Amino acid sequence: MSGVRVLVGTRKGAFVLTADGARQDWDVSGPHFAGWELYHLKGSPADPDRLYASQSSGWFGQLVQRSDDGGRTWEPVGNKFDYDGVPGTHQWYDGTPHPWEFARVWHLEPSLTDPDTVYAGVEDAALFRTTDGGQHWHELSGLRDHDTGPSWQPGAGGLCLHTIMLHPSDPERIFVAISAAGAFRSDDAGKTWLPINRGLQSEGIPDPDAEVGHCVHNLAMHPARPDVLFMQKHWDVMRSDDAGGVWREISGNLPTDFGFPIDVHAHEPDTIYVVPIKSDSEHFPLDGKLQVWRSRTGGDEWEALTNGLPQSNCYVNVLRDAMAVDSLDQCGVYFGTSGGQVYASTDSGDSWAPIVRDLPPVLSVEVQTLP
Amino acid sequence: MSSALIRVHLPTHLRALARVDGEVELDIDGEATTQAVLDALEDRFPQLRGTIRDQSTGKRRAFVRFFACEEDLSHQTSDTPLPTPVAEGREPLLIVGAMAGG
Numbered sequence: 001m002s003g004v005r006v007l008v009g010t011r012k013g014a015f016v017l018t019a020d021g022a023r024q025d026w027d028v029s030g031p032h033f034a035g036w037e038l039y040h041l042k043g044s045p046a047d048p049d050r051l052y053a054s055q056s057s058g059w060f061g062q063l064v065q066r067s068d069d070g071g072r073t074w075e076p077v078g079n080k081f082d083y084d085g086v087p088g089t090h091q092w093y094d095g096t097p098h099p100w101e102f103a104r105v106w107h108l109e110p111s112l113t114d115p116d117t118v119y120a121g122v123e124d125a126a127l128f129r130t131t132d133g134g135q136h137w138h139e140l141s142g143l144r145d146h147d148t149g150p151s152w153q154p155g156a157g158g159l160c161l162h163t164i165m166l167h168p169s170d171p172e173r174i175f176v177a178i179s180a181a182g183a184f185r186s187d188d189a190g191k192t193w194l195p196i197n198r199g200l201q202s203e204g205i206p207d208p209d210a211e212v213g214h215c216v217h218n219l220a221m222h223p224a225r226p227d228v229l230f231m232q233k234h235w236d237v238m239r240s241d242d243a244g245g246v247w248r249e250i251s252g253n254l255p256t257d258f259g260f261p262i263d264v265h266a267h268e269p270d271t272i273y274v275v276p277i278k279s280d281s282e283h284f285p286l287d288g289k290l291q292v293w294r295s296r297t298g299g300d301e302w303e304a305l306t307n308g309l310p311q312s313n314c315y316v317n318v319l320r321d322a323m324a325v326d327s328l329d330q331c332g333v334y335f336g337t338s339g340g341q342v343y344a345s346t347d348s349g350d351s352w353a354p355i356v357r358d359l360p361p362v363l364s365v366e367v368q369t370l371p
Numbered sequence: 372m373s374s375a376l377i378r379v380h381l382p383t384h385l386r387a388l389a390r391v392d393g394e395v396e397l398d399i400d401g402e403a404t405t406q407a408v409l410d411a412l413e414d415r416f417p418q419l420r421g422t423i424r425d426q427s428t429g430k431r432r433a434f435v436r437f438f439a440c441e442e443d444l445s446h447q448t449s450d451t452p453l454p455t456p457v458a459e460g461r462e463p464l465l466i467v468g469a470m471a472g473g
Contacts (some may be wrong), residue, residue, distance in 0.1 A: 059432055060388075060423070061421050062421065076388065079420070079426075080420075080427070
């Protein structure tokens with residue numbers, strides 16, 4: 001019987017949650033790397049037993065861990081992330097030039113076809129790649145060397161490259177998103193990059209429709225329709241039908257269009273999920289009611305999903321990498337909260353139940369659908 | 372050139388990473404300095420590279436401290452000789468995560 005493995009990164013360690021296809025009885029293992037921040041863990045689509053984890057600490061810096069047995073055992077691999085050449089500067093919060101400095105790995109995106117190839121999105125924003133299973137990391141510096149690079153400014157969480165999407169059939173095409181520079185696309189496997197932010201409007205920057213400077217929080221794509229992109233921006237939920245050429249707002253009837261994650265149903269390319277958050281200064285749900293909102297029309301028309309979620313006195317947040325879907329016939333949807341809960345739905349979001357309730361604050365959730 | 376067995380006390384998280392219990396003992400050829408100790412430590416435990424000092428610049432990480440004989444050696448240059456009790460293995464070099472929230 002098929003099953004799922006949920007990889008949870010938290011402020012104080014990693015947890016691996018497994019269940020069979022019914023997704024009712026869960027085995028929880030962890031904490032792995034207890035006491036460390038696990039910004040992200042992700043499995044290789046080409047080899048589900050191959051996992052990568054970003055482990056970091058304010059004291060001891062960045063490590064990358066690799067498992068070859070589905071998360072039972074781990075080995076540290078390479079953790080040297082040197083920018084290519086002389087890194088130069090980006091803008092600091094006060095507008096002054098600030099040297100590019102590596103802080104941590106926010107996101108690991110394994111290749112769709114090669115378990116030894118992984119992309120890493122880091123702070124200060126840059127894209128790295130390994131082709132030897134994590135032993136060595138090399139920057140794809142064409143991104144940071146973009147003409148606009150010196151003007152990029154950090155968002156509240158730092159100047160971080162937090163989202164990486166690989167095209168399902170065109171290995172040359174990569175999408176990334178950076179807070180607070182915006183979204184970028186490469187059509188030559190990462191050598192050169194194009195800002196893809198036309199149509200975005202951000203009131204918090206001097207020129208609301210500037211080429212770069214937008215605080216994109218997350219991107220999502222359905223592999224069957226890779227030219228259609230969805231975006232949760234700082235404020236606004238957006239959609240592009242031409243691989244980022246131009247965006248239009250699809251916030252529709254959402255009660256607030258601020259939020260962090262966005263995801264797409266595994267089998268329905270027009271079914272998308274967001275978690276509306278009150279505002280950029282109040283990072284919790286409206287009225288203390290935790291709600292996932294679903295659109296089955298590719299945006300504009302949304303419905304609240306509340307069954308099984310706390311509808312009073314709930315003031316948690318859901319971070320950008322803390323939502324994922326499985327690809328079982330009945331699509332499962334998962335998200336983790338700053339309160340340490342991981343919720344799962346086995347019916348596309350109609351109903352929810354917690355898998356675990358009391359983990360450290362959840363930073364990321366990824367799901368593997370196992371044969 | 373002298374040869375000494377240097378005792379090194381690692382913080383909990385780095386002991387777990389190195390998969391050791393208690394102190395680490397390191398053979399140092401030549402003068403015992405923090406740089407020589409860290410070179411030997413990272414040779415034996417490559418997984419510690421980057422956790423105590425930057426891999427490219429060798430600069431101590433901001434929230435890591437070096438203590439010995441009730442003194443803070445963190446701000447000495449890395450080629451400063453360690454105190455004699457440390458160099459002779461009578462006292463450990465303490466590598467410490469600075470007190471800083473979290």
